Amino acid sequence: MQTFLEFEKPIAELEGKIEELRHLTDTGDINIAEEVSKLQAKVDRLLRQTYAKLAPAQKVQVARHPNRPHCMDYIEGLVEDFTPLAGDRGFAEDHAIIGGIGRFRGRSAMIIGQEKGHDTESRVRHNFGMAKPEGYRKAIRLMELAERFKLPVITLVDTAGAYPGVGAEERGQAEAIARSIDTCLKLRVPLVATVIGEGGSGGAIALAAADRVLMLEHAIYSVISPEGCASILWRTNTAAAEAAAALRLTAQDLKDLGVIDRVVAEPIGGAHRDRSEIMTAVGNAIEDSFDELRGLDGGALRMKRRDKFLEMGQKGLS
Amino acid sequence: MNWLTNFVRPKIRALYTKKDVPDNLWHKCPNCEAMIFHRDLEENLHVCQHCGFHMRLDADKRLKMLFDDDDFQVIELPKAPIDPLRFRDQKRYTDRLKEAQAKTGKSDAIRVAHGKMGGIGTVIAAFDFGFMGGSMGIAVGEGLLAAARLAVLQEAPLVVVPSSGGARMQEGILSLMQMPRSTIAVQMVKEAGLPYIVVLTDPTTGGVTASFAMLGDLHIAEKGAQIGFAGARVIEDTIRETLPEGFQRSEYLMEHGMVDMVVHRKDLRETLIRVLDLLSRPGPSAEIVTLPKQEPEAVVAPTEAESIEDLTAEPTVAVTSDTPGAQPHSGETLEPATPGDRPER
Ligand SMILES: [Zn+2]
Numbered sequence: 166m167q168t169f170l171e172f173e174k175p176i177a178e179l180e181g182k183i184e185e186l187r188h189l190t191d192t193g194d195i196n197i198a199e200e201v202s203k204l205q206a207k208v209d210r211l212l213r214q215t216y217a218k219l220a221p222a223q224k225v226q227v228a229r230h231p232n233r234p235h236c237m238d239y240i241e242g243l244v245e246d247f248t249p250l251a252g253d254r255g256f257a258e259d260h261a262i263i264g265g266i267g268r269f270r271g272r273s274a275m276i277i278g279q280e281k282g283h284d285t286e287s288r289v290r291h292n293f294g295m296a297k298p299e300g301y302r303k304a305i306r307l308m309e310l311a312e313r314f315k316l317p318v319i320t321l322v323d324t325a326g327a328y329p330g331v332g333a334e335e336r337g338q339a340e341a342i343a344r345s346i347d348t349c350l351k352l353r354v355p356l357v358a359t360v361i362g363e364g365g366s367g368g369a370i371a372l373a374a375a376d377r378v379l380m381l382e383h384a385i386y387s388v389i390s391p392e393g394c395a396s397i398l399w400r401t402n403t404a405a406a407e408a409a410a411a412l413r414l415t416a417q418d419l420k421d422l423g424v425i426d427r428v429v430a431e432p433i434g435g436a437h438r439d440r441s442e443i444m445t446a447v448g449n450a451i452e453d454s455f456d457e458l459r460g461l462d463g464g465a466l467r468m469k470r471r472d473k474f475l476e477m478g479q480k481g482l483s
Numbered sequence: 484m485n486w487l488t489n490f491v492r493p494k495i496r497a498l499y500t501k502k503d504v505p506d507n508l509w510h511k512c513p514n515c516e517a518m519i520f521h522r523d524l525e526e527n528l529h530v531c532q533h534c535g536f537h538m539r540l541d542a543d544k545r546l547k548m549l550f551d552d553d554d555f556q557v558i559e560l561p562k563a564p565i566d567p568l569r570f571r572d573q574k575r576y577t578d579r580l581k582e583a584q585a586k587t588g589k590s591d592a593i594r595v596a597h598g599k600m601g602g603i604g605t606v607i608a609a610f611d612f613g614f615m616g617g618s619m620g621i622a623v624g625e626g627l628l629a630a631a632r633l634a635v636l637q638e639a640p641l642v643v644v645p646s647s648g649g650a651r652m653q654e655g656i657l658s659l660m661q662m663p664r665s666t667i668a669v670q671m672v673k674e675a676g677l678p679y680i681v682v683l684t685d686p687t688t689g690g691v692t693a694s695f696a697m698l699g700d701l702h703i704a705e706k707g708a709q710i711g712f713a714g715a716r717v718i719e720d721t722i723r724e725t726l727p728e729g730f731q732r733s734e735y736l737m738e739h740g741m742v743d744m745v746v747h748r749k750d751l752r753e754t755l756i757r758v759l760d761l762l763s764r765p766g767p768s769a770e771i772v773t774l775p776k777q778e779p780e781a782v783v784a785p786t787e788a789e790s791i792e793d794l795t796a797e798p799t800v801a802v803t804s805d806t807p808g809a810q811p812h813s814g815e816t817l818e819p820a821t822p823g824d825r826p827e828r
Contacts, residue, residue: 327693329713329721334731335739339692339712346666347698366650366659367693367712374663388650388659388690393717398572398652412655413568422567424656471667475628478621478657478664479564 170226172215176434179208212434219383222406224415225391227383228362229325232437234444235294236263236278236321239361242444243451244269244276250310252303256336259300261292261328264307269319270452275311277304277372278321281362294363295328298341301371305341305348308356312463317355317455320372325390327368342371349374350470353463357454359429359447360384360416361436376470377454378424380416381447382431386424387414423477427454512536528748537705537748539685541587542594542609545644549607549752555598560590560629563622568655576653583614592617592647593626597633600642601756603763606634609644612686617647619691620654624661624668627695631668640678640759645696649689662694669698678762680755683710683733683742701758702742704733705751710741 169177183204186197219227227233240247240263247267251258264277279296282288304320311318327338349356349372358375364386380386389397391409396402413419416428429450432439458466509518514536528548529538540548547553570576584590592614597606608630610617627643634641650658672679681699685708692712704710711731719726729735733745746754 327712329718331718331722331724331726331730334711334713334718337697337739337741340697340741342693342712343662343666343695343697346663346694347670350663350666350670367662367690370659370662371693374666386656388655389652394572394652404572408572411568411570411572412652414656419656422656424660471670474660474663474667477660478567478624 168231170223170230172219172223172226176208176211176215179204179211183208209433212438216383216431216434220406221385221409221412221415222391224383225385225405225409227435228385230435230437231283233362234436234440235283235362236280236323238440239278239321239444239447240265240267240276242440243448244274247276250303250307253299253306255299255302257297257299259292259297259303260290261294261296261324262300262304264303266311266316270448272455273314273316275307275316275318276321277307277318278361279324279368279372281323292328294324295326296324296368297328297330297333298336298338301327301338301341301345304372305345308348308352312352312354315354317357317458318352319451320356320358320375322358322360322364322369322373322386323362324365324368325363326365327371339367342367345371346374350474351467352470353467355455355458355461355466356470357451357458359451360386360425361447365390374470374474376458376466376473377426379427379429379447379450379454380419380425381429381436381443382416383435384416385409385414386416386419387412423479510538513538530748535706535747537685537707539612539646541613542589542611542644545609546594546596546598546607548748549642549644549755550596550598550600550605551602555596555607557594557596558629558633560593560595560622560626563591563620563625566653567621567657568653570653570655572653579615579653587611587614589614591620591622591626593623595626595630595633597637597639600752600759603756603759604637604639605642605759606630606637606639607642607644610646610684612646612648615651617645617691618649618651618658619647619661619665620651620658621661623647623651624664627661627665627668628671631671634672634677635675638675638677640680640763641672642680642682642755642759643695643699644682644684645687645691646684647687647689647691649691659690662690665695666698669695673700678759680758682751682755683736684708686710688712688714688731697741700762703751703754703758704736704742704745706733706745706747708733710736 183201186201189197244267247265249263249265261279262277263280266273266275279294280291281294282291308318327342356375357377358373360380362384364384366388369386391405391412392402394408394412395404399408416425419425420428427450429446432442436443508521510521510524511518512531512534515531515534517531517533519531523532529540546555566576589611592611593608594611595608599605608627630641669679678700680701680703681696683696683702683704687696687708687710689712692710709731710733715726715731733742736742737745
């Protein structure tokens with residue numbers, strides 16, 4: 166079932182009309198096929214126009230769209246022989262973070278990412294993509310495993326943030342995130358991170374201190390959710406749209422700021438409207454990144470990765 | 484709250500809270516609300532003498548308190564780009580910055596200095612919570628990197644004293660990027676083989692905790708400090724339960740294995756000097772003496788029920804190791820310990 170966002174109302178209406186017309190086949194009077202294709206062209210045009218100038222707050226909605234492909238969709242679409250690996254070896258398996266080995270475009274790789282789930286049951290199972298310390302500790306373990314076997318690491322970032330709970334605090338949520346960042350930065354194998362949906366604060370950077378950080382055209386990446394920012398700085402949740410704009414959380418702004426390396430174009434109307442197209446685009450971008458990093462040894466990778474982060478923030482938005 | 488504070492407070496109030504007493508001579512303890520004379524406050528390093536509450540210290544007081552003889556050099560920090568996002572909420576970020584600068588006389592929330600601690604050359608980076616909640620933006624990240632570079636250059640240990648609510652929202656994603664950047668600072672110090680010690684003070688939360696502040700070789704927490712990742716209110720809203728007693732306080736963190744020790748502020752300097760000395764001056768004995776074996780090999784591994792203390796308290800097995808110098812680690816005499824005294828067999 167297609168979910169429409171509020172700003173997509175005109176598009177939803179047109180698509181509804183198309184649906185109706187399709188059911189009218191064989192009544193004979195009007196040329197239905199022609200009418201449908203006319204309406205479809207209109208939908209495409211409207212989608213293109215709408216998505217070409219999404220406001221930051223609208224991007225937030227698209228990034229969180231329930232139909233948007235999630236981590237496991239990308240793994241299914243891009244990785245052969247995916248073999249999930251579980252557990253942090255200390256406390257638990259955290260289903261919010263999926264990790265495992267598989268073959269990406271012919272080469273073995275380690276894939277790690279947050280999974281939000283796609284229906285009530287799976288969302289609960291994956292804790293809505295909000296990882297606990299054991300999730301980050303699993304990620305650390307898997308990154309180190311990858312290093313041991315010289316496998317490149319692919320991370321797929323999609324989280325509202327690390328889980329805020331009593332147990333998570335007691336088990337050292339902060340320490341786990343800090344160590345995960347530390348591990349990313351020390352890694353002697355290529356690490357390519359892709360923000361596929363929501364890049365929520367510390368929970369996101371824990372997997373994204375990477376050689377290359379890619380970001381989908383309508384994904385967001387921010388130090389705090391616009392809602393959280395609004396309630397602190399504006400003292401009201403209703404200012405979330407203003408906060409979204411002020412935070413500069415869009416892929417386009419982050420590219421200008423030098424925080425991400427590449428924006429991956431999405432199909433017209435967003436990643437959720439054409440899964441196979443977005444799979445190919447993301448796969449190509451990740452492969453390009455690995456190609457760029459090929460030939461660098463562990464030490465060079467590490468040094469260049471560090472330099473990249475050290476240079477960050479030296480230029481603002483013009 | 485204890486009987487003393489209940490007892491003392493009304494009296495002090497009656498005596499001193501007259502209007503003609505200048506405000507700044509008396510401070511109210513935020514915990515027990517007792518009035519404290521400013522000189523007592525200074526003398527007690529801003530710890531309430533009635534209830535032991537540790538008040539926040541600004542960076543200058545912190546540096547003064549830690550270095551030998553108040554003798555230290557504050558280093559000039561690299562200029563960071565100002566307001567890279569041109570951020571504006573109900574106020575402009577540049578205005579908030581100017582206000583904070585006017586209020587504190589500092590350019591940002593971190594101060595870096597070098598001097599000696601117990602004679603050991605040390606670099607200290609201390610946060611000013613009074614400057615926008617000690618939040619970490621580019622300037623703070625640069626400050627930590629400068630501190631790390633200085634420590635490496637001087638081959639000195641680095642002590643960082645955070646007091647921060649976390650990332651500086653007004654710098655958006657660039658404040659988030661200070662998490663990896665400050666982590667790199669830590670890596671530089673560790674790779675140079677130098678001690679990196681974090682003194683967690685009230686409060687240390689958010690992105691600051693989730694980066695350099697939890698990567699110390701040692702974590703020393705001041706008594707009663709709030710230390711955590713997520714804010715208490717956020718957690719309450721998420722789990723819809725009240726939080727356990729002492730949640731996210733130093734003592735609680737120590738119980739959960741996140742800090743090495745919790746110290747009273749009056750013991751902080753001495754503790755730091757001791758650990759810095761132990762870590763950075765191993766002394767001549769370390770080079771010639773092979774460490775005595777911790778446990779004789781004949782000893783059966785303790786079961787879960789037994790603790791190491793049980794073993795050391797009652798050595799029931801004689802030392803059979805033939806390592807010269809191996810000694811039983813309790814006071815009991817088992818066998819002549821030195822090789823010379825060893826009877827020939
Ligand atoms: Zn008090």
